[in-house]
Amino acid sequence: MSALLYPLRLPYICRLLLLCVMALAPSVQADELSAQPAPIRFLLTFDxxxxxxxxxxPTAQVLDVLARNNQQVGIKAIFFVQTRANRSGATELGKALLQREHDEGHILAFHTATTSHANHRFLDAAELELALSNGCADLQMYTGSAPKLIRPPFWNYDARTFAAYQAHGLHLLLTDLSANDGKIWGINFSLNKRRNMLQHLRLLRERWRKDELPVVDGNTPVVVTFHDLNRYSASVLEDYLEILLDVARELEMPTASKAFYDDRDELERAALARSIRDPDSKPTLPGFWSWLWQSSN
Incomplete structure (x- = not known):
């Protein structure tokens, strides 16, 4: 008798299993949604x-564009500055701009405190210590507090210089995307602004998808680098802001409701979270710099 009824029960068993799967579906979808990486937020830096x-x-023009543009007014950035360079922070205009950067809510960070764009690895211990002490004192004079961030010239550092940075409370920040606009004189324009940013962001997307990037205040900070000595970069900065949003859309990387940082404290927290913790790590650098420094070590 039971053997005869078994085929009749089979459709009911299948229907019951289907109902169970449908009941579980919303929770599965919710888990998938929660696994979506945090929206990206562009963290702008200038060297x-x-x-x-x-x-x-060009620095004044950069500040004007950050304050007023068609993408997001009041953008705040990190300026890695040369406090004692002959054509930069050592000039009266340069000093006024350093103060303006701080007064307008941007972050002043360490780049150099020598008269030229000196590679820290090529300074002996006494020269490096003097440069770091002078630079930290210079920045504290403008801001009232010790700087927390450093980006070494030419992106170049080693275990010795890294330890020296740490001794001064400085956290090393590199970059994810770069305009590759470090050349100030000669041919300093770019015909592939969008393609370059798209390529850099596409490489970062894999790490973002794998949740390998830190999330700060609900967003994933993406560090972008320009040079505010470059007049071309300054003249097309608003175009770059639009390009960043455009390539993020193309790569299906949702941005925060405010795609750029507009608060100094939030900006600093994001930068510290993206700073380098291990001096032996070999992050990918823009352009040919990774090849140059890794081949010279």
């Missing part, structure tokens, strides 16, 4: 400034 030029000053 080598401020410009001491009285002609079409």
């Amino acid at each position: 080598d400034g401020p410009s001491g030029s009285g002609f079409a000053n």
Whole structure:
């Protein structure tokens, strides 16, 4: 009798299993949604400034665009500055711009405190210590507090310089995306602005998808680098802001409701979270710098 009824029960068993699967579906979808990486937020940085030029000053233009543009008004950035460079922070105009950067809510961070763009690895221990002491004192004069961030010239550091940075409370920040605009004189324009940013962000997307990047205040900070001594970069900065948003859309990387940082404290927390913790790590650097420094070590 039971053997005869078994085929009749089979459809009911299948229907019951289907109902169980449908009941579980919303929770599965919720788990998938929660696994979506945190939205990205672009953290803008500028190297080598401020410009001491009285002609079409690029640093001043950068500050004007960050304050007023068609993408997001009041953007805050990190300026890795040269406090004692002859054509930069040592000039009267350069000093005024350093103060303006701080007063407008940006972060002043350490780049150099020598008269030129000196590679820290090529300084002996006494020269490096003097440069770090002078630079930290210079920045504290403008901001009222010791700097927390450093980006070494030419992106170059080793275990010795890294230890020296740490001794001064400085956290090393590199970059994810770069305009590759470090050349100030000669041919300093770019015909592939969008393609370059798209390529860099595409490489970062794999780490973002795997949740390998830190999440800060609910967002994934993505570090972008320009040079505010470059007049071309300053003149097309608003175009770059649009390009960043455009390539994020193309790569299906949702941005935060405010795609760029507009608060100094939030900006600093994000930068510290993205700083390098291990001096032996070999992050990918923009352009040919990774090949150059790794081959020279």
